[in-house]
Structure formats: structure tokens, C-alpha cells
Amino acid sequence: MSFVQNFPFFSIIIAMFSGIVSSVISGKKARNLSLAAIAVTTCMSAAVLAFTWRTGESYTYMMGHFPAPWGNEIRAGVLEGLVALMFGVVMFISVMGGLDHTEKDVEPGKLNLFYIMIDLMLSSLLALVYTNDLFTAYVFVEINTIAGCGLIMIRQWGRSLSAAIRYMVMSSLGSGLFLIGLSLLYDVTGQLLMIPAKEAVAQIAASDTYVIPMLVILAVISVGLAIKSGLYPFHYWIPDTYAYATPTASAILSGLVSKGYIFLLIKILYRVMSPEHLMEGYTLDVLYWFGIAGMMMGSIHAIQEKDTGRMIAYSSVAQIGYIYMGIGLGTLGGTTAAIFHIFSHGATKALLFISAVGLYEASGGERDYLSLRGAGYRNPLAAIGFTVGAMSMVGFPMLSGFISKLLFATSAFENTGKLLPTLIALAVSTTLNAVYFLRLVISLYRPERKKVGGVRRDSWNLRLAVVCFILLNLVLGLFSQPIVRAIGQGLEMFD
């Protein structure tokens, strides 16, 4: 057994322990520790990716040498490594970019609390990525929820608090459904580890018994995770949550958190459920159509929105719709596209949130998009960042959004029945994206109506983050081939 194979476990533990340690040290130190932890775990994820890429197969990692069904397992393959790496990168840049704002927004004594939440978030995301055990997944889902809530409410203003409580309520609902789904699954199969559970499910499917309970399980788990990831029409907690948190939190929440749940869902769908159940139960169809509805409605809400943050947040609703649409296609290509879009959207949305902050700064803290007029001249870099993000969102070639659009569209050809709806939904949604994002971009470059007071130059780390995200976008847009191949390989390893 190679030493590298320990890395998934190490990275989860490192993140968690840095959280625990942070509770007793000062905010500054906690910050440094947190950054270091993210950096280290990211490197580890890269190592895991490289390792599994080289060996060409995934491995399971037994915790404490308890075999199934009692033990607790971690599983790492190319896909897990890749997702963990992406999460780490986005997280690192987001945290780095928001450093100053975090210090400003958070009460001085509670800075370490914030970084505890970041660490917990990291560890729970990694755990969701790596875990091979459904109940562990549930526990980390809850940890993730708590960390997310903490990130939101750390900013002590009314909107954050109310957003946090709504987030908690919705998340709890989702968790509850997820939990009951797990319990039912356990009841039916007697397994909690994914691989034995899959065998059991396959047996059940072959014996043609428990049809309805299996459907219920599938539905409950899907709905639970859909609520948690904000699929339309369970989205209404999203705008406030994303829009009113501190920049780092916004970027992480919108870019990563919901993606962790989606990745978990993909894992459950492909590693636990049998294809027969997926196909007969129309679950995928439901996800697909809700995804498309989300693409449309999210964008329409965004168009009606004037507040920039909420607009971007509603755009997330639309983008999550894309991902569910990809999953709902029920093909390898569709899932590949969905996973690639997880990356692409993570990079882009974080970029948008971070650069939007730069624009608020340059406009005296106003967030209304009409008040951002002329911000493009006052803060050129942030405006360029925002423009690049927006262009990526509308699928400009050479940026990441184009590739995910392309993947969605080409994968639609594998599923003839959903081909036309997918293509047209993509086109319409792109157009709608253009409406609200580019409206804002134009606004940025128009001369201001009145002189804006209190313009503050943003800090170097915000700028660095913007540049990094732009580069990340370009990398995803121009060198997507290996990434997509890795996703494909990882998906093959699922079985």
C-alpha cells in the first residue's frame, strides 16, 4: 500500500484538526493555519489524483480495519481526486481573495470562529467527496450545513441572520429527507457501504421485489439532496444566503457547497442505485425537467433582480439547473458534463462574487447594478474579472462556460428523447444569461451619473484572487481535454 493512499484520510483529518486547533488560537493564526490546511490538502488531493491516474484504478481505504458491513471506508479514484483538487483550489483562492473583507465583516474576537467554519467546511467537503459510507456522508452533510450556516451568520447583520435561519430550515429539511432515505435503504438492504449496498440493490432489482420502497428511497434521497443544493423550486433560500454573506463565504457557498451535495448525489445514483431503478422510476426525468425549469426560472428571476449579489445568486439557481439537467440525461456524457460544470461553475461563480465585491468597493458600497455605473473605470481589474465571468457564463469560446455548454449539448445526442429540449433550453438559457450579466457589464462601462464618494481601492489579495480565477477559467476553457478525460475515467471507475 502506497503512502499516498493515506492522503484522502489525512486531508480530512488535517482540515478537521486545524479547525479544532483554531478554536484556541488567535484569529490571525487561525487564518494562517486555515490557509495552510487548505494548501496542504489541495496538494494532497493533487497527489491522490496523480496516483490514481497512474495506477488507473480506484482503491478503498478501510478505516480501523473493520470490514463491511461495520467498517467505515474511504474510496479514492481519479474523479474523487480531481473534485477534491478543484474544491481545494477554488477554496484557497476564495479565502485568499476575501481576507481583508473577512477581517472587516467579522467581529474582531470571532475571527478564529470564521476560520473554524472554513476548516470544517473543507473537511466536510473532502469527506463528502471521498466517503464510501452513506451514514458518514450524512454526518458530514450535517457538518457541512452547520459550517455553511456559520459562514453566513458570521456577518452580523439582519439579512445574514435571516438568510442563515432560512438556510438552516431548508437544509434541515433536506438532511431529514436524506436521513430517512438512508434509513429506509438500510432497512431494505442492510448495508451502508456503497459497494455492498450496490450489490444488494442489484439483487433486489433482479428479484423484482421492493419496487416501491426502492423508488421511495431514490425519490427521498434525491429530493433531500436537491433541496440542499438549491434545485428549483427549492431555491428560495439561495439568493439571500449567497448575496449577503461575506465575500469569501459567498464564493465558497455558491461555488462549492451545493456542489458537494450534487457530487454526493451522483455517487449515490451511480454507485448505489441500479440502472433499472433509475430508468423505470423516472427519477432522472424528474431531475431533468426540474433542472430545465431551474435554468429558465433562475435566469428569469435574475433578470428581475436589481441587486447584483442576488442576481448572481439567482444565476446560481440556473447553473444548478444545468447540472441537474446533465445528470437527468442519464448518460455517461451527461454526467461528465454535469461534473465539468461543477468545476466550471465553481470557478466562474466565485470569480463573479469576488469581482463584484471589488465593484461594490469602487461604488461606495452600493450593490444595485445601476449604481455600479462607471465602476469599470474606477476599478478596471474587478470589472475585467466580472466581464470574463459573465462571458464565461454566456458560453464564450475559450472560457470554461463554453466547454460545459458544449459537453451538455454533445451529450444530449446520446439521449434522443431529450435532445431537442436540451439544445433549445441551452440556447434560451444562454440568451437569458446574456440579458442580466451583460446588462450589468454595459452598466459598468457607462459614465457615472453622479460622483461616487468613498471609493476605496481594494486590496492586493482581492486582485490576485480575481486574476487567479480568470486564469482558472481560461485553463478550464482551453485545456479542458485532459480534465474531461479524467472525469470520464473516474466515472468508469465508479463501477
Add this chain to the structure above:
Amino acid sequence: MFTHLMLNIEETVSMILFGIGFTTLLLHPNLIKKIIGMNIMDTAVYLFLAAKGYIAGRMVPIMSDGIQDASAYINPVPSGLVLTGIVVSVSTTALMLSLTIRLYERYGSLNLDRILILVKEEGKT
């Protein structure tokens, strides 16, 4: 049908409880009652799990009297899950309560709808 439900009374009750809890969490405007609803929901799941793990006539899965044979004990996994679940649920409840306190201090109300209205008004000024 009814006999089926009566035979599986634990499952039936847990599902009813889950429904009650879920509905309360989702629909009740009062934050405290929402939290209570959440707890009912979680408890329902624990009940369900415990019922699933119970095997009539066996012992608690704690080694006692030196009996090594696994068949003397009930399935330990659900019990473990319930314990973990309770921990999680407690922490979530704590977090929600703390949030509720914050909101109450700020807005003087426990009614979420009212709070949201107040938040909006605050945003305008």
C-alpha cells in the same frame, strides 16, 4: 392494510412523526416550533432505526456477562447510527437556537415571516 400498519407499528408511528416534524419545520412560522419540529423529525428517524435494529428477545449490544456470541445481541449498527444522529441533531439544534436568540434580540419576534418583513424594511432604510 390496517393490520399491516398495526403489525409494523414502530415504522408507522415513525413515519407519522416524521411527517409531523417535517411539516412543522417547513410551515410553522414560529422559530422555536420549527426547531421542535426538526427534533421530532430526527427523533422519528431514530425510532425507525432503533425499531429496525431490534431483534426480539436479544440484549443490548453491550458486552455483558461475558457472552461472546453475536447472536445474543441485537444489531449494533443502528444503535450506533442513532447515537451519532443524536449528536448531530443536538449540535444542529444548538446552532438554530443560537440563531433564534440572535434574531429575537434584534427583531423582538420569533415569527419568521415577521422577521423577514422587518429585515426587508431594515434593508430599505
Add this chain to the structure above:
Amino acid sequence: MYDLLMAVSVLLPILSGFLLLILNGPIKRGKHEREMEIGVEALVLVNSFLAAVLIAGTGGHSGNLVLFRLYGELTVMFRLDRMGSVFAGLVSFLWPLATLYAFEYMKHESRKPMFFAFYTMTYGVTMGVALAGNLVTMYLFYEMLTFVTLPLVLYPMTKEAARASRQYLYYSIGGAAFAFIGLVCVLSFSAIGTTEFTAGGMLNPDLAGQRKNLLLLVYVLAFFGFGVKAAIFPFHDWLPKASVAPTPVTALLHAVAVVKSGAFAVLRFTYFIYGTSFLRGTWAQWVVMGAALVTITFGSTMAAKEIHLKRRLAYSTVSNLSYILFGATVMTPWGLTAALIHMVAHAFMKICAFFCAGAVMHQTEKTYIHELNGLGRKMPVTFACFTVSGLSLMGIPLFAGFISKWNLAEAALSCGADAAAAGNPGAFMPYLGVGVILYSALMTGIYMMTVSVRAFFPSLVPGGAEEAAGKETGGKEPEATDPNWMMLVPLVTFVIVIIGIGLHSEPLMRILTLIGGEAG
């Protein structure tokens, strides 16, 4: 060597544009405007020279130059074929002249470096459209074109400009989104695995035959998608609105570069991707042809109704672009030839007309047609040029417009005859098309000639309100005259070209017929 030159002629203007944007500050402070102008003009000239060398050197058959790989089979690849040469040649001929004109036109404006930066960048991007060797590259530059021209539309920074540029963006991006469907679909049904342009189409006949209706539907969607830039009804509205931009922009971009890119893309898509043998005689052909005809009718009628000079010309562009699209939808070799000749002819006619309108605005700040009374006497050269362009647009023989209309009509009639011989229910459409073209020609007569007549023969109603107003302020206003050489040189050149094509179109037609022959 020539392969590399392709990349240079695309990238040079784009990079220089960026450079100019970066130097924006120093130029503004140092007032090195003259130097900037000379630099820009020199650069544009050099690039046009390069383009000329490229076209002459390769003779319309260059190798493939793969720049980079976007994803899988999607490479960004340049290749110059004959049809690309026509568009590239057109663009590189017009650009230096338009730039020269722009210097004079923009003399009193601020933010010049930014304007010329994007103006120059657009040159490179348009060349990219012309040189694109496959559909992906074309799509890439098509999208880019939207973004580099956006600042030019926004340039006046007024509310109107913002609205216009927003609309322009929405339409263009939306169009591109639908064109994207075509791109993906073509990729899936390609016979060669890539989206490389192949004369006569590149769909895999077996695969395509199975999903014919799907492909046709996708064709229609993509036609409208690319057609948005060519202002096809009902997605035409951005074009008249976009005429708030400075005239060099309206003239060069919204009469030539941008809109022709749309038409060019449609031609590429129809003749080099789908192939006419696949489309000919299908419902898709009649649908898109119908759309083109509706646009022609609508555009020319609206132009006759419009009283703002530039908007009138913009509506005229709407209708004329659909002439090109109509040629495309004829789907015969001759149709392609006709579409291309109209593309060339219309470029010169319309840019000339717009430049005249711009010259009037520049010299007198008059923008409405009723204000033009009698200006023909004061600015004879300008209005003579305008009249020539108007006559040519009408399709009067001896001018370029006649040649293109002739070919369009003949191509359409042949197409109609063939369709009728095959018993196709849509056979009446091409005949109707000829009728529509003539109706539009009449409308062209109405909207262009009223301007000329007004300018040269103002009605001398004693006590007429405008006349009186003119007399009152006549003493104070500086007398309007023809503009200086920087504006007149382009105008006169265009007129010469229009008449030249009108009188002696054979060499050009020979090339275009060749293109039609190989692709139709």
C-alpha cells in the same frame, strides 16, 4: 509562410488594439493624437497589405493553420479559400478608407484611443471570420465580434446608446446560442469528424439521412441564429437602434463587417457545412427563404417610413442583407455567386451612403431627412455620391447594384424552374422572391431618391417654415460645405468602385462563379 501570415493578419490588429488600450492613459495626457492616428492608419494599411499579399499569394488555396485546440476535435484553425478571400479582400479594402474617414469624423470627440483601439481590434476579428477554416473558429470569432464591437456601439455613452448596445448584445448572444446548436449538431453528424468547411457540405449522408427532420430543424435554428447578425426578421431590431453609434461604426460595422459576417456565416453554414444537396427542396429551404423575403419586404418598407437618415439607411441594410440571405437560400451554385456579389456590391453602396450621411452630420449636424432641404447645392460632391449609391441600391443598370440584383433574380428563377420541374410545392417561393426584390427596389427608390431630390431640388415654397428658419439663421451659421479630403477620398473611391463593378463585373463574377461552382 502564407499560413503564418493568416495568423498575423488576424492577430496584429487585435494585439495592437490591446496595446492602444493600454497606452490610452499616456495618449490622453501627452496629446499624441496625431501620432496615434498615423500609427493606426499605418497599421491598418500594413495589415491590408498583408491581406492582399495573402490573397494574391495563395490564390485562394492556403494550407491549414491550427492555432490551438479548444476541445476534442474543435480546433481553432485558419484556412483561406476563395470565398474567404472575397470577404477578406472586401474588408481589407474598406478598412483603411474607413479609418481615414473616422479620423476626420471623430476629430472633436474625446476618448479617441479607446475608440480606435476597438475599431482596430474589430478589423482583426473580422479577418478572423473571413479566414476561419472551420465552424468552431468561425463561431469563436463571431462571438468575439459581438464583444469587440460592443464598446463602439456604447461609445456615445448616452441612454440611447446603452439601450442600443444592450439590445445588440442580447440579440447577438442569443443568436450565437442558437448557432451553437448548429455547431454541436454538425459535430455529431460530421462525415469527417471535425467541423472543417468543405465545399458541398460535410454531413455524413447515412447518419444525416436517418435524422433528416432533426437536422433540418437545427438548420433553421442555426440559420436564424447566425441570421441575427444579418438582421433577419424578427431579430432585426438591433440594427436600426445601433445606428446611434458614430457613423464610421455604423457604416463599416453595421453595414459591412458585422452584418456581413452574419451573412457570411450563413453562407458558410449552408454551402460548406450542410451542403445544398441535403437542403434543396426541403421544407427548411422554404422556411428560411420565406424569412429572408419577409425581411426584405419589412426592411425596405420601414426604411421608407423612417425619417431619421441613418436609421433609414440601417433599415435599408436590414432589407439588403436579406438579399444575400435570399441568395443563400436559393441553394444553387448560382445562388451562392449571387449572394456573394450582392455582399460585395452592397458593402460599397451602403458604406458610401452611410459615409455621406456621416459627412452631412459632421458638417451640419443634421440628422433628419426633412432638414436636408437644399444641402445638395452646398455639398454637391457628398450628395452626388449619395445619389450614386442610391441609384445603385435601386438596381439601376450601369451600377453595381444591378449586377447583383440581376444575378439574384436569375438564380432564383432557375431555382424556381427546377423546383417546379420537380413538382416541389415550394416552387412558387423563388418567383415570389423576385417579385419581393423588385418591390424592395421600388421602396429603395422611394427612400433613397427622396433624399437626393430634397437635397438637390428643395421645394421653394415662399414662407415655408423650414426655409424661413434657414434664412433667419443663415447669416450666423457657417456655410455648410463638402468635407475635407479625408472624408472625400473614401467617398469618391467607393463611387468609382460602384460604377466600376457596375460596368465591368466580369473578372469579379468569374471568381464568384468559380466559388459557386465548387460549393453549390
Add this chain to the structure above:
Amino acid sequence: MIMLWAVFLPVLAGVLVLALKDMEGNRRVLTAAFTAVLTAEAALVILAVMRGGSVTLWRLTDTITLGFRIDRMGGLFAVLTSVIWLLAGIHSTAYMKHEHDERRFYGFYLIVVGVLSGLDFSADLITMYVFYEMMTLTSLPLVLHELTKEAVFAGLKYLFYSVAGAFLALFGIFFLANICGDLQFAAGGILTPEMAAGKEGILLFAVFAMIVGFGTKAGMFPLHGWLPAAHPVAPAPASAVLSGVITKAGVIAVIRVVYYVVGPAVIRGTWVQTVWMVLTLLTVFMGSVLAYREKVMKKRFAYSTVSQVSYVLFGLSLLQPAAFVGAISHVIFHSVIKDALFLFAGAVIVGTGWTRVEQLRGLGRIMPLTLAFYTLAALALIGIPPASGFVSKWYLAAGALASGTGVFSVAGPVVLLISALLTAGYLLPITIQGYFPGQDFDGREIEERNLAGKEPEPAMLIPIGILALASLLLGCFPGPILRLAQAIAETVF
């Protein structure tokens, strides 16, 4: 070569006149040069027609060549045009003294005659179309000349109707070019049934479109609306040539299409012929009625033109040799007569400023000789023997009766007769009231303005005289014209 000079000399001269601003002040040189060019033009045209021959001008595209070829038909029209143009031109040197922008008028006047010669000499349909469009555009300034609001509107109306007609015709040209390939004129038509196989329906439609389209210039219903608006607002010499000659350009275009490209056989007995006849008869009748009701003198003449030119078109529509002869001769006679009438109107306007018919009472006291010439022309137009109008109408009626077109062979002559009566009704009152103003006529105005016996100056009077006498003499000795027309008719049928 001579025919090229005949076309381009006046055009060049006209451009020169327009370009030389200095000539504005120097009337004498201007008018002298103007008259000289016109005379030279007439001579050149006659010379060219006598020489005949053909020349290729230019290859427009690889399929379209522009070229001239003089045949009898074109020659006839060209000579007629240039002679009338000369006479009206002489008149205009006097008339235009009283107008502004004289130089511009002369310039365009010269250009138009060149263009018209080109139109008449055209060897093929496309060349003719080129010159047809040129004619519209270059004659536009003549209509616009007065620059009153009315004139500008009339000018635009003229332009739009003409262009609409031209494009209607262009549809046919497109179609014919598509099926024939080459559109060289040949007497009797070049279209063979094989060419149009399978497309007969569209062919007929195309021919109809061309007839209606070119018929616009000839004031044929339904595109006649421009004519009564445009002719009266122009200066009188311009009205004269517009009415007398330019309408005939429409006629020759129709002749060329029907008899030299398509061939009369193709449309004989089809709906095209029927509709065409209906339209022409309608126009004849309607024009006369409107003329009868019109009170403004020039407008009345203009309506009269609408009606009279449709006599010609009716003759052509019968597709019958005798009617064809009648039509050709009526072209000549009407040109002469209508010019005389309009020049008379010009003389009256210059002399008295009167424009309405009821003002003309007592005109006999002012310009008896002019009025006599008018009366002569009027009688000729009505068709009283032996004046010229009678000859052509005779042939028209005879042709109609012999044409075998069913009801039209009778209806035609009837309509012609009614129209002739109406013609008498709207032309003769001017004579009658001019010479016999009646008891209640006070004539004070004539006294006060000292107008009595003031004949117009010779430059005006002589052309009117020549034209009026010609209208009589051509009727007395119609032989050469009829022989020529018959010769042409033999070739085309």
C-alpha cells in the same frame, strides 16, 4: 459611329451646360448653343437612321451586352423624337426667359434627348431598359423644375411610378433572360415555344408585368396617376415633350417587348391580351372623361394624353396589322399634335398668365393666329378628316373590326368614337370661347393689360405653327408614314 454621336453628343453637351456655371449670365450664347446642339442632334439622328447599322457598346457581364442597332421602328421613333425636341427646344428658348434656373433646364433637356435616342436605337431589351431608367432619372429635373411644393411632389410621384413600372418590367426581363438567354430584338419575337415549355403561366404573367410596367410611362391604367400630376407642373416645353415624346418611350418599350421579343403569337388569345385591351379601353375612356371635367388647361391636355396614348396601346393590343399601322401612325400624329397643344399652352401662359380654361375667353382677340394653330391641332386630335388624327383612328377602328377579338372588335371602335366626341368636347370650347367670347364678355382685362393682338414672339409661334400645319399635312399626305408602318407591320407579324 454617327449613331453614337447622336446619343452622346447631346448628353455631353448637356453635362457641359450643367457644369459651366459662367453661362448663367450669358443667355444669348446659351440659347444659341442650345439650339445648335438640338439642330445638330436632329441632323445626326436623321443621318444615323439613314445609315443604319449596329454597334456593340459594352459588355456589362458575360451574358449582358449593351448595343445599338437601328431598325425601322427605332429609326422612326428617333427621328420623331429629335425633330419634336428641336421644335419644342426652340419654343423653350423663348419660354424659359421667364423662368429661373434656365441653364439647368437646358442641360437636362439636352441630356434627355440623347438618352431617348439611345432608347430608340437599343439593340436589345437590356440596353433599352438601361436607357429607360436613365430617361426617368434625367427627365425628373424637368418635372421638378419649378420647385414649388406641388412640382416636387409631382416629381416624386413621377419618379416612383416610373420606377415602379420599370421594376415591374424588370421582373419580366429577369424571366425572359432566364429562359431566352439573349434578348436581342428581332421582328416577330425571339421566343420559341420550347423555351417556355412548362412555364407558360409565369411567362404570360411576366409579359403582362412588362406591358403594365412599360405602360406606366405611357400613362396606362392602373399606373397612370403620375401623368396628370407631373405634366402640368413642368414648364410648358417640358410638358410638351413629356406628353408628346416621353410617353412614346413607354409605347416603343411595349412594342419592343410584344413584337420584338415575345412575339404577338404568344399572347394572342390569352388572358393577357384581353386584360390589356380592357385596360387600354378603360384608359381611353377614363382619360377623356377626366379631361372633359378638368378645368386647368395643362391638366386637361395631360388627361388627353392619357387617353390618346392608350389609343396607341389599344392598337397594339389588338395584335393585328392594320391596328398596328394605326398605332404607329397615331404615335407620330399624337406627338405632333400634343406638342402643339402644350406649346400653345406655354405661349398662353407666357403671354397672359392664364392657366384655367374659363380664363381663356376672348383669347382670339389677343393671339388669333396662335389660337388658329391650336384649333387646327385640336381638330386633328379629334380626328376630323382630313387632319391627321382621322387617318390613324381609321386604321385603328378598321384593325379592331378585323381583329376577331370578339366583343372588343366592336367595343373598341365604340369607345374610340365616344372618346373622340369627348375630345371635341374638351378641346373645342377653347376655340369657340376664344373667338366668340359671347355677349357678356367684358374684355376689360385685355384692355387694361394691353394684351390685344399680342401674338407670342416668333420663337414660340413658329414651332406651334409648324406642328399645327404638320398635323394637318400629315393627315392629307399620310402615304409615306403609312407605307413605313405597313412595312414594319409586315415584318413583325
